[in-house]
Amino acid sequence: MAKVLVVTSGKGGVGKTTSTAALGAALAQQGQKVVVVDFDVGLRNLDLIMGAERRVVFDLINVAQGVAKLSQALIRDKRLESLWLLPASQTRDKDALTDEGVRDIIADLRTKFDWVICDSPAGIERGATLAMRYADEAVVVTNPEVSSVRDADRIIGMLDSKTVKAEKGEQLRKHVLITRYDTGRANRGEMLNIDDILEILAIPLLGIIPESQDVLKASNVGSPVTLNNAASMPAKAYMDAARRLSGETIAMVVPSEPRRGFMGRLLGRRAA
Amino acid sequence: MSMNLLNLLRRRTASAPVARERLQILLAHERGLRSQPDLLGVLREEILAVVSRHVTLDPDKVTVRLDRGKAVSTLEVDIEIPNNFGKQLAVAS
Numbered sequence: 001m002a003k004v005l006v007v008t009s010g011k012g013g014v015g016k017t018t019s020t021a022a023l024g025a026a027l028a029q030q031g032q033k034v035v036v037v038d039f040d041v042g043l044r045n046l047d048l049i050m051g052a053e054r055r056v057v058f059d060l061i062n063v064a065q066g067v068a069k070l071s072q073a074l075i076r077d078k079r080l081e082s083l084w085l086l087p088a089s090q091t092r093d094k095d096a097l098t099d100e101g102v103r104d105i106i107a108d109l110r111t112k113f114d115w116v117i118c119d120s121p122a123g124i125e126r127g128a129t130l131a132m133r134y135a136d137e138a139v140v141v142t143n144p145e146v147s148s149v150r151d152a153d154r155i156i157g158m159l160d161s162k163t164v165k166a167e168k169g170e171q172l173r174k175h176v177l178i179t180r181y182d183t184g185r186a187n188r189g190e191m192l193n194i195d196d197i198l199e200i201l202a203i204p205l206l207g208i209i210p211e212s213q214d215v216l217k218a219s220n221v222g223s224p225v226t227l228n229n230a231a232s233m234p235a236k237a238y239m240d241a242a243r244r245l246s247g248e249t250i251a252m253v254v255p256s257e258p259r260r261g262f263m264g265r266l267l268g269r270r271a272a
Numbered sequence: 273m274s275m276n277l278l279n280l281l282r283r284r285t286a287s288a289p290v291a292r293e294r295l296q297i298l299l300a301h302e303r304g305l306r307s308q309p310d311l312l313g314v315l316r317e318e319i320l321a322v323v324s325r326h327v328t329l330d331p332d333k334v335t336v337r338l339d340r341g342k343a344v345s346t347l348e349v350d351i352e353i354p355n356n357f358g359k360q361l362a363v364a365s
Binding site: 154186193 | 288289294
């Protein structure tokens with residue numbers, strides 16, 4: 001049965017789009033049929049992170065308004081044949097998306113895919129509520145930083161009140177994905193640690209993505225990090241997170257601190 | 273020994289515990305507000321209704337503020353009444 005997953009956060013810039021692309025690719029690499037849907041109307045970026053920016057012809061809004069068929073708007077990934085993208089519109093007004101339009105598209109996607117992953121825009125406005133509206137599960141992305149954790153808490157409140165599942169009194173599964181985690185800084189008390197965040201947000205942990213240059217390298221070339229460098233730390237963390245989404249039990253690995261030599265320690269932290 | 277000393281020094285500069293405590297206090301407050309939607313709005317409307325039964329006032333000149341402190345919270349109601357208030361009171365009595 002298809003699962004609809006929303007990747008959300010409240011705050012912008014914490015890694016929603018990166019995580020949508022990486023989790024989508026990871027699930028596809030693990031044999032699932034996946035579509036990633038960009039809900040950020042007017043500021044689409046998932047196409048760019050996926051490396052499909054020059055292949056967009058029709059978009060979510062064209063489909064919602066009946067201008068194009070779903071099959072015309074879906075873009076198949078060039079590297080993974082079970083991974084697809086439904087881009088957002090770059091030009092239209094965000095009000096062009098209606099509740100009914102989204103409902104119909106999600107229902108249609110459910111019949112065609114194992115996973116429908118909705119990349120939410122930042123904020124708590126209509127775009128964000130529409131992205132989560134028909135979700136079965138949610139990944140709440142947060143950085144180990146106060147404003148991001150506060151916004152994540154707000155979004156968790158909305159997931160529990162504004163989704164169709166919540167309105168029906170059903171349980172919507174929520175997970176927290178901690179991105180840009182720096183174990184060294186957390187251990188030195190310079191950054192909220194995993195336990196702090198989990199205690200505050202009180203939802204299960206899906207994964208810990210370490211702060212890493214590999215994430216930027218992957219987005220530079222338009223490839224999800226799990227595809228671009230599968231051996232890298234963030235790619236492994238995303239692969240594990242995807243397996244947990246599929247119901248597997250995988251031990252949580254806290255990213256290890258990069259080893260530094262005597263001189264490195266003497267000279268202090270390396271520049272980020 | 274040297275590690276212990278280092279840890280002690282670090283603990284003094286650690287900012288994460290402060291972040292954690294600030295978040296816990298703030299979120300306890302914000303979660304409370306979420307469950308009682310717009311308490312201030314309701315208070316403002318009801319206070320306005322009671323006061324305007326006795327004095328004429330401009331609804332826009334009524335402000336209700338709630339300040340939450342650690343031990344006590346204060347509810348501040350500020351109602352601006354026009355200067356002809358005395359006359360109206362005299363007529364009423």
